[in-house]
Amino acid sequence: MTCVKLKYLCRIVGGGTPSKANESFWKGDIPWVSPKDMKSFRISDAKDHISLAAVAESATRIVPPASVLIVVRSGILQHSIPVALNEVRAALNQDMKALIPSAALQPEFLAYFIAGSQQRLLAEWTKEGTTVESIEVADLANTKCPVPSRERQTEVVRFLDRETAKIDDLITKKERISNLLGHRAFALATQAVLRGLNPSAQYKPFGSPWADEIPSHWSVRKLKFVATLQTGVTLGKTYEAVATCTRPYLRVANVQDGRLSLEELKTLEIPASEVTRYELRNGDVLMTEGGDFDKLGRGYVWEGQVPGCLHQNHIFAVRSRTGALTPEYFAALLRSDYGRTYFTATSQQTTNLATTNSFKLLNFPIPEPPLTEQRAIVAYLKAADEKAALAMAKIDAAISLLREYRAALISAAVTGQLDIRKHEKQLEALA
Numbered sequence: 001m002t003c004v005k006l007k008y009l010c011r012i013v014g015g016g017t018p019s020k021a022n023e024s025f026w027k028g029d030i031p032w033v034s035p036k037d038m039k040s041f042r043i044s045d046a047k048d049h050i051s052l053a054a055v056a057e058s059a060t061r062i063v064p065p066a067s068v069l070i071v072v073r074s075g076i077l078q079h080s081i082p083v084a085l086n087e088v089r090a091a092l093n094q095d096m097k098a099l100i101p102s103a104a105l106q107p108e109f110l111a112y113f114i115a116g117s118q119q120r121l122l123a124e125w126t127k128e129g130t131t132v133e134s135i136e137v138a139d140l141a142n143t144k145c146p147v148p149s150r151e152r153q154t155e156v157v158r159f160l161d162r163e164t165a166k167i168d169d170l171i172t173k174k175e176r177i178s179n180l181l182g183h184r185a186f187a188l189a190t191q192a193v194l195r196g197l198n199p200s201a202q203y204k205p206f207g208s209p210w211a212d213e214i215p216s217h218w219s220v221r222k223l224k225f226v227a228t229l230q231t232g233v234t235l236g237k238t239y240e241a242v243a244t245c246t247r248p249y250l251r252v253a254n255v256q257d258g259r260l261s262l263e264e265l266k267t268l269e270i271p272a273s274e275v276t277r278y279e280l281r282n283g284d285v286l287m288t289e290g291g292d293f294d295k296l297g298r299g300y301v302w303e304g305q306v307p308g309c310l311h312q313n314h315i316f317a318v319r320s321r322t323g324a325l326t327p328e329y330f331a332a333l334l335r336s337d338y339g340r341t342y343f344t345a346t347s348q349q350t351t352n353l354a355t356t357n358s359f360k361l362l363n364f365p366i367p368e369p370p371l372t373e374q375r376a377i378v379a380y381l382k383a384a385d386e387k388a389a390l391a392m393a394k395i396d397a398a399i400s401l402l403r404e405y406r407a408a409l410i411s412a413a414v415t416g417q418l419d420i421r422k423h424e425k426q427l428e429a430l431a
Contacts, residue, residue, distance in 0.1 A: 015092025016059025025054035038082035077133035116410030290355035299334030
């Protein structure tokens, strides 16, 4: 099969960003495609739209339908190259390139070639030594692409459209099952921390607009009566003529929903005399001050993973002071629908984010079972989480295999290693 460098098969067009200061530029009807829009193989619209005047006054250009769009600058290039076909005329931002094929190359065939050769092309195209992953356009242009006859290209595209749709459908179904498992675990947590584990228990009104009933033998107390709240260190302070020390500290990005992300742990200089004021202790429950609506609060029990670690002021550390509240139960309460509903309803909100404060947190009404029940609830939820995690890991492994098979199938079809006609006859015989 003949292979030709892309620079002889395509015109490569870049993009740009019109001035944000000119509002009229962003009130047009031309889709302005950026990496955030590259979530499907075919694109018919974008989140942002610009005007013709914006095109004339910026580096962006309009590309015709059936251009092959790729992301050339993004962190996603660490593992994949987003590629798509635009079904309408569109403009691009500066992190995108459009490959506009000549008559010798079908756009769909080119898009499948890139999609099926991801790992090889990443190795050839990605710049080394840069802080942000990006593609060398010169290397892209010099990449050799197989060019079978137009008839064979049509056969390959038709075959891959059909077969990848089947694989994508399987992946979607498995992802749906994984999401359902996650929602089930969330529902179990909410049920357990509000109604306990005894299905025949008697119930009483909770007295809260965010929950209906709790077991009649449970107490209800505000958090401030059972725990203390430690606020974190404010960044950016300067200290003069005092002895300082270097300590690691947690940022909001380190505290995820039910887990910690410690891959990127930063350090700061702080007076030695102030360390104990911000230092985390085993059993502290970490809670974020703000974030997305579905992640507000979060909740994770600190187990001393990093000795001497401090926390930033946008993270609260809740510390039980009476022994009547176990950290694990409180963390489960924060992650339940009740906890999230309370903090969302009482938060200060903007378009995409919500924030809470120490007053709202300290006045959080706690449904308080006896300690033995708290421990039983935690053990029950731990077992349920482990079971769900095992099932979800199996699903994730199956999805990974399907994606690998998808890429291999595309690569084999595009490069001619797979005899499509013979393959289809075999499938017909099995049907």
